[in-house]
Amino acid sequence: MKNSPHLVLILCLQAALVMGVFAALAKENALVESKAIDINPGQLKCCTNCNFSFSGLYTCDDVKKDCDPVCKKCVVAVHASYSGNNKFKCTDTFLGMCGPKC
DSSP: OOOOOOHHHHHHHHHHHHHHHHHHHHHHHHHHHHHHHEEEEEOOOOOOSSOOTSEEEEOOOOSSOOOOTTOOOOEEEETTTTTTOEEEOOEEEESOOOOOOO
């Protein structure tokens, strides 16, 4: 069979089309995942107990007397019923690298 430049061109265009479809699907899946996780675009000042994943997301398990101002979901981690000195934890998921240790 003789190599035809038209056949090579058609095969290249088909490969580009398939790669474009897969790229669009991957982008759509990434958008759905980021909406499901509710990523905080901010950056913590510091974090000693950082849970970093290779996906580029992290959470901070530090328990402090107050949460970082960038934190959207600050919860009471330790109840001090009599003294009133509760300890708090930021439960947000952040994108990027962990900050310096506190």
